């Protein structure tokens with residue numbers, strides 16, 4: 001599992017994990033994120049059960065397991081959180097932030113020791129170290145209960161499946177050429193995202209935020225100007241087309 | 244699934260399915276015994292000698308029903324525990340992978356300790372399943388013993404029936420026939436369960 005630091009300011013860090021060379025074939029590649037702040041750590045969309053071992057090994061390079069007290073799941077998909085049952089055996093005193101509508105579903109992955117903190121539809125802001133993390137509603141993008149996470153100090157928006165691209169193995173962690181990158185995103189957004197109205201609401205919310213990096217759960221991370229380019233591109237894209 | 248978890252799960256499910264038939268047979272014995280009690284009442288004075296035998300036969304059938312139900316409960320517990328064992332052994336495998344992949348990583352100590360703890364838990368679960376299998380074997384043996392008593396009772400019953408006049412003889416002989424068929428069926432189910440258990444145990448210990 002490869003790891004790259006997205007942001008570092010004193011003890012506040014963002015690390016992205018992905019591009020695992022040992023990933024079994026036939027499962028979609030995913031990006032997992034970790035935020036470190038003041039000695040505590042949070043895993044965002046920690047991934048599927050197949051990636052648990054490489055993730056745990058990779059995380060252990062950076063933080064003691066005992067410091068991971070928070071998990072976030074943007075939605076209920078298996079590539080997002082089917083590893084929960086194993087994290088449940090790993091972590092002590094940890095809390096999972098996830099959409100309230102999926103509580104009874106996500107717990108099927110195994111959630112005994114971890115406390116499920118249900119996020120209300122309108123979202124919520126929590127203090128994490130010296131920063132604030134905002135759970136931004138992203139319902140129907142693509143899941144009917146869905147959140148992005150915005151870190152105010154790091155100016156990073158973890159966007160879950162929004163901005164996802166289906167790239168070949170070993171593709172770079174960052175978007176290099178936005179125009180060619182759109183071809184890897186079009187089908188994903190048109191087919192997995194069901195609602196133009198939901199899309200417009202999310203774009204309006206995100207345009208209010210100051211974002212240096214937009215970090216999706218699949219594909220490459222958008223930097224600076226490419227974030228705005230993505231919002232414009234997504235705005236113009238017709239979604240929910242398979243009817 | 245692990246070798247042991249897999250085999251015990253399949254075993255428990257197949258035993259539960261087989262016992263379903265055995266339970267039907269045990270219930271039919273009980274029904275035969277009740278019919279016999281009614282026939283004794285009708286036959287009057289000349290069949291009085293058979294009354295305690297038939298009562299005993301009824302008692303036997305009830306204890307067979309109880310034993311079969313106990314076996315069924317035990318099989319259910321075993322199947323549940325096999326699934327837990329499966330989940331735990333998968334977890335151990337994933338953690339062992341993590342330890343292999345994370346060799347040399349800064350914070351591996353806690354994860355290695357976790358593997359040991361999970362391994363220990365798995366051993367405890369396996370021991371628990373082993374104990375439940377022993378209970379199951381004990382229950383199957385009790386059924387066999389009860390069937391043996393049923394055989395003896397049937398022999399005495401046959402002797403008494405021989406003394407009856409031909410009209411009542413026919414009724415009671417058909418009861419004995421039905422009783423014999425039911426006990427034979429249960430015996431063969433129990434034997435098949437025991438054979439499955441023996442094979443599973445041997446495979447589980449050799450493959451572990």
Ligand SMILES: [Fe+2]
Pocket residue numbers: 075077142143161
């Ligand atoms: Fe998804």
Ligand SMILES: [Fe+2]
Pocket residue numbers: 077079080160161217218
């Ligand atoms: Fe996804």
